[in-house]
Amino acid sequence: MAFYSHSDLIQRTVIRLRQVAGPSTQLYAEDAIGMLIEETYELVRSRRWWDNLTKWETRQLDGTTGLCTAEFVGTREGFRDVDRICYGSNSTALPLLSSNINPYRLTGTSPRYVEPLHASDDVQGWAPAGQNLFRVWPLTAVTSTAYPLRIHIRLDPVDLFTDPSVTVPFDASCIINGAAAKYAADDGTNPATVTMLQQAFENRLQQLEQQHDSAKLILDPRMNDPSILNEWAESR
Amino acid sequence: MRKIKLPSVDKLQAAVARDFRGGLNTFDSPLNLNSKYLIDVRNLYPDSNGKLSLRYGTSPFADVLEDQATTAAINEIVGMEYYAGAIVVVGANGNIVTVDAAGVVDLRWSTAIAALLPGAPSGWSDPITYVSFTQFAGQLIICNGVDKPVTMDELYAMTYVQDPVSGTNTNTPRAKYCTTHDGHLVMAVTPTDTYTVYVSGQGVTSFDPDTGTNGANMDTSIYVDRGVPVITGLATYRDRLVVTYQETILAIQFILPTSAPVEFDVTDIVSGYGAVSHKAITVIGDDMLMLDTSGVISIKRTALGTDFIPEPASSLINTDIQKALARFSNTQLTEYVYSVHDRIAHQILFFIPVIDTVTATTQNDVFVYCYDKSQKFRAWTRYDAMPYRAACRTTEGRIFYGAGTDVRYYHNAYEPRYTDVGTIGEQAWDDGDLWDDGTGWEEGYTETPIAFSMDMPWADFKQPLNNKLSKYLSTFSEGTGSYTVDMYIDQFPDPSLSMFFVQDSGPHGATYNHRPPNNEQLYAWPQKFMRMRFRISGSASDAFSIIAVGILYLTGSVRR
Numbered sequence A: 001m002a003f004y005s006h007s008d009l010i011q012r013t014v015i016r017l018r019q020v021a022g023p024s025t026q027l028y029a030e031d032a033i034g035m036l037i038e039e040t041y042e043l044v045r046s047r048r049w050w051d052n053l054t055k056w057e058t059r060q061l062d063g064t065t066g067l068c069t070a071e072f073v074g075t076r077e078g079f080r081d082v083d084r085i086c087y088g089s090n091s092t093a094l095p096l097l098s099s100n101i102n103p104y105r106l107t108g109t110s111p112r113y114v115e116p117l118h119a120s121d122d123v124q125g126w127a128p129a130g131q132n133l134f135r136v137w138p139l140t141a142v143t144s145t146a147y148p149l150r151i152h153i154r155l156d157p158v159d160l161f162t163d164p165s166v167t168v169p170f171d172a173s174c175i176i177n178g179a180a181a182k183y184a185a186d187d188g189t190n191p192a193t194v195t196m197l198q199q200a201f202e203n204r205l206q207q208l209e210q211q212h213d214s215a216k217l218i219l220d221p222r223m224n225d226p227s228i229l230n231e232w233a234e235s236r
Numbered sequence B: 001m002r003k004i005k006l007p008s009v010d011k012l013q014a015a016v017a018r019d020f021r022g023g024l025n026t027f028d029s030p031l032n033l034n035s036k037y038l039i040d041v042r043n044l045y046p047d048s049n050g051k052l053s054l055r056y057g058t059s060p061f062a063d064v065l066e067d068q069a070t071t072a073a074i075n076e077i078v079g080m081e082y083y084a085g086a087i088v089v090v091g092a093n094g095n096i097v098t099v100d101a102a103g104v105v106d107l108r109w110s111t112a113i114a115a116l117l118p119g120a121p122s123g124w125s126d127p128i129t130y131v132s133f134t135q136f137a138g139q140l141i142i143c144n145g146v147d148k149p150v151t152m153d154e155l156y157a158m159t160y161v162q163d164p165v166s167g168t169n170t171n172t173p174r175a176k177y178c179t180t181h182d183g184h185l186v187m188a189v190t191p192t193d194t195y196t197v198y199v200s201g202q203g204v205t206s207f208d209p210d211t212g213t214n215g216a217n218m219d220t221s222i223y224v225d226r227g228v229p230v231i232t233g234l235a236t237y238r239d240r241l242v243v244t245y246q247e248t249i250l251a252i253q254f255i256l257p258t259s260a261p262v263e264f265d266v267t268d269i270v271s272g273y274g275a276v277s278h279k280a281i282t283v284i285g286d287d288m289l290m291l292d293t294s295g296v297i298s299i300k301r302t303a304l305g306t307d308f309i310p311e312p313a314s315s316l317i318n319t320d321i322q323k324a325l326a327r328f329s330n331t332q333l334t335e336y337v338y339s340v341h342d343r344i345a346h347q348i349l350f351f352i353p354v355i356d357t358v359t360a361t362t363q364n365d366v367f368v369y370c371y372d373k374s375q376k377f378r379a380w381t382r383y384d385a386m387p388y389r390a391a392c393r394t395t396e397g398r399i400f401y402g403a404g405t406d407v408r409y410y411h412n413a414y415e416p417r418y419t420d421v422g423t424i425g426e427q428a429w430d431d432g433d434l435w436d437d438g439t440g441w442e443e444g445y446t447e448t449p450i451a452f453s454m455d456m457p458w459a460d461f462k463q464p465l466n467n468k469l470s471k472y473l474s475t476f477s478e479g480t481g482s483y484t485v486d487m488y489i490d491q492f493p494d495p496s497l498s499m500f501f502v503q504d505s506g507p508h509g510a511t512y513n514h515r516p517p518n519n520e521q522l523y524a525w526p527q528k529f530m531r532m533r534f535r536i537s538g539s540a541s542d543a544f545s546i547i548a549v550g551i552l553y554l555t556g557s558v559r560r
Helices: A006-016 A030-045 A172-185 A191-213 B111-115 B318-325 B330-336
Strands: A054-059 A082-087 A113-116 A134-137 A149-154 B013-017 B040-042 B044-046 B052-054 B058-063 B077-083 B086-091 B096-099 B105-109 B132-136 B139-143 B150-152 B158-160 B177-181 B184-190 B193-199 B216-219 B233-237 B240-244 B248-255 B263-271 B281-284 B287-292 B295-301 B308-312 B338-342 B347-353 B364-372 B377-383 B390-393 B399-403 B406-410 B419-421 B426-429 B441-444 B447-455 B468-479 B481-489 B497-503 B523-529 B532-540 B544-555
Touching: A006 A030, A006 A172, A030 A172, A030 A191, A082 A134, A172 A191, B040 B377, B044 B364, B044 B377, B044 B447, B052 B447, B077 B132, B077 B139, B077 B399, B077 B406, B086 B139, B105 B111, B105 B150, B139 B177, B177 B233, B184 B233, B216 B263, B233 B281, B233 B287, B248 B308, B263 B308, B281 B338, B295 B318, B318 B347, B318 B364, B338 B390, B468 B481, B468 B497, B468 B532, B481 B523, B481 B544, B497 B523, B532 B544
Parallel strands: B058 B419, B077 B390, B132 B177
Antiparallel strands: A054 A149, A082 A149, A113 A134, B013 B544, B040 B447, B044 B052, B052 B544, B058 B406, B077 B086, B086 B096, B096 B105, B132 B139, B139 B150, B150 B158, B177 B184, B184 B193, B193 B216, B233 B240, B240 B248, B248 B263, B281 B287, B287 B295, B295 B308, B338 B347, B347 B364, B364 B377, B390 B399, B399 B406, B419 B447, B426 B441, B447 B532, B468 B523, B468 B544, B481 B497, B481 B532
């Protein structure tokens, strides 16, 4: 099923639950269903680095605090939304700072380690205003236009769930059945109906995961020329 | 595949109220009432089939100030009665008009008309505050308690009630109340005598015992053991004349010797019960209802005898009636409080003004007794927005109200209307087309939808200590109307949930955002509570009934 806006998802879930449909008709169910849709979206969002939710962002370091000069907008799970951070044209990701390294002895201007920010040092939760997420050691590390930080990160569309007209970027039938199962489980509905909704949700999610996992991937990043096929390239 | 296991207690239960035959009940505690009762209600009446229906509306019938050919006849309606195909209306200025079936008003009595009679009498006083009617020997008798009574024949010619032999009205009492019993014209309460019953000869309007008829007078005060000896009403019930005081009811049988004064046999004295107003006594077959200071009482006969059995008919709403009556003096009660029997709807409406400074526009508390003897059904309800000072019923059962100078028609099942139509001359969209034709702002009638409400008693679903969680709301109604369902919980003063519905005439009325009731699908209604009650309020301009309201809920533990 296609992607739908939050308000459309609410209405379709209302219908799925055999409630009377119509904008603002369900005074006391629409908010609850809207939150269950968001909860279901968070659940499925974290299951994979979904293609349609991840992108490469480019940032510059400020050279003094290890922070990027521009924040990340649309994160939902903080640093857990970051897949990998590369420096310049390197394919190898910068490693996380280990606690057995004293970072303050690190010097120089080349980025070497990434440290997720402490909870009190960054905006927490879903932050439309943006988050810094991490800092790079040594703190004096610098980047340039030719050699920026490149961050593979999972981001939501702007104003997702705060503007009901914004499209929720995930399969609608999966989210509708997931939200409906949660709602139905709470209101004494026929157990068979709850089970059916839950199974519909899980089956669809499993199907999407299988689709995602069967995509053609290059297995050896050193062989990055797709015109040269060798035993390190995955094929069906 | 993982399955969600539901505990057995999570089973939706349904609680539906679909029988409102109990009507209004403000006597019992709202915490312990059956759902068939209502703790408050406005402009809805219960049927023997259990539903609640919107009362009928009213529309203008005649303006008794505006239409007559002579000078302004009626300045303010004091009383009205149906007679010989017309409505006879008495004004505070002592004038009397008739309103025919077409709404045409004709002046029948005034000082000028009285002056044309032999002896050139001066007519009735101005102002008068009270009038009563009875039909006697084919004529309509009209009393006002101040002046000599007058009579109207079937051609609407009027004169004074007079002795047919002597041609004078010297002995005719200036009575306030009149009735007809056993072929006699009976009157009571004059400016100087509050306890004598004046009885004419049988079939004649002679009150002179010496004229050879069997007329006679009777001092009834000797039978009164409590209260002020002032007669409050007269009525005829089967073969008994009923004379009421505030706390005594007398049953009197006439014994008729030939050419001798009638003899009175007081066959029953009911002490402790009475009537507050002659105009609030209604006889329905073998039942007589009257408004007492403690509520409405019913008088019946014993099964094997002629004794009266008084019993409260309004015990479920007595407190409300007592509160409504408490603001008036005895004199005000006789003038302001009245009833009318709607035979088509099987209802008796008792009108009590809401304040003691009564004007033409003062609203009433209307207590309505709904009955259907064949269904063994009787219940009370309450109407409002009916600011009328007088009422009468035609022989066809139509009800007319009067207030100020307006005579209004109260609609019924055969000529239904469900709005209170304003007076002509007010501006309204009345050309039959919508405004999009660019015209329509014409003189016409305004129509006010009838507002209604019902408050159900508290419900704990027979598990008063258990927590309950409502999940879904269901309402059933028919006709056309819009209403709001409020749910109150645990005696909090404000509703915890509230939802607006529009009942259209279609099967579901499913138009944008109309939230139609009668839907096979669900309306979410989430609220935790121990006790709850519903209030439904709204308005309608067409036929409308509430059939049922209910919720689907889960029962929880005793811990919150």
